[in-house]
Amino acid sequence: MRFPPTRTLWAGLALCAALQPGIAAAGTEPSGLLAFHWELREVLDAQGHIQLGWNLPPDIPGAGAARAVRLDFTPDQVIVGQLCNALSANYQLHDHTLRIGPMIGTRRACPETGVMALEQKVEQRLPEANVWRLETHGLTTPRLILEFADGGKWVLDGTPTDASFYGGPGEKIFLEVAPERVACQHPQMPLYRCLQVRALEYDAQGLKTRVGAWENWYGEIQGYAHQPGVRNVLRVMRYPKAGAPADASAYAYILDMTVESEIVR
Incomplete structure (x- = not known):
């Protein structure tokens, strides 16, 4: 191994x-x-x-x-x-x-x-x-x-x-994280519950220009601790991972800052 x-x-x-x-x-x-x-x-x-x-x-x-x-x-x-x-x-x-x-x-x-x-x-x-x-x-x-x-x-x-x-400057992306995790079919952890995330894009003036579809997030975001019932918009740095296994993510995702945070009842 x-x-x-x-x-x-x-x-x-x-x-x-x-x-x-x-x-x-x-x-x-x-x-x-x-x-x-x-x-x-x-x-x-x-x-x-x-x-x-x-x-x-x-x-x-x-x-x-x-x-x-x-x-x-x-x-x-x-x-x-x-x-x-x-x-x-x-x-x-x-x-x-x-x-x-x-x-x-x-x-x-x-x-x-x-x-x-x-x-x-x-x-x-x-x-x-x-x-x-x-x-x-x-x-x-x-x-x-x-x-x-x-x-x-x-x-x-x-x-x-x-x-x-990680050997490079990385790429800055924005992710919205839903307030609750959901059951998902993780290839290595049968009882794993995924974050729900969707990609966001903003223009130079900070106005939202694109909202992606909700997707299951099978890994974690380094530095981010999810709290049930709280919706967050995160600014995340994405770095390519050299030699990542075929069944693992090719990127590392690291929290840069929390842009928005909202308690959802």
Whole structure:
């Protein structure tokens, strides 16, 4: 039986694809930044002492490790995730040099204790980064090091983005999900109940231009947890899956955002 690669293995493969030979060790290839989500593992001061107070409690009380600040890089922006408000800034690279502009973001009140204080710390600290490098030697996943003008460091662990994991940018589609599952003939699970979905299309102004027919959905949508009695319109990223078995879907479907949600009585 042939098993698909794990994400740990894919992390190494994605990094090899992102960093050209001879550059990986130096860590100056920007595509390496773009291919991964970067989660903050350690914050160090100039003397190498670990600084506390840079993460949040788990989403579910008592559920293991703290929640980490996450950085994502686009070609021209760095985006801070896994907090409450969305923060982002423009940035520039030149070899190992990093320049991050002022952070901008939403300003909604956050109910979690300490989250707004942490956002302010990140907003003030991140633009002070001036050096970056990637470490890969002897690691199963890549590591991003950000160095600051005062000698402090951030150490961040990388996991592949969906685009790098599946080997392409993916396709954005819209799906309406009916409020109730239905009995269906799943080839591998006799008692399986399918989602009912139909494809939607929108024009550039956001007006609905096409509504497809209802169909049984024999798989799941990663990141989507269906609630009985709730109708949803989802924006989903569709990625081709290389080497998918003949009796399985040729695509991976990953939730991008919930566009509409309605309780149906």
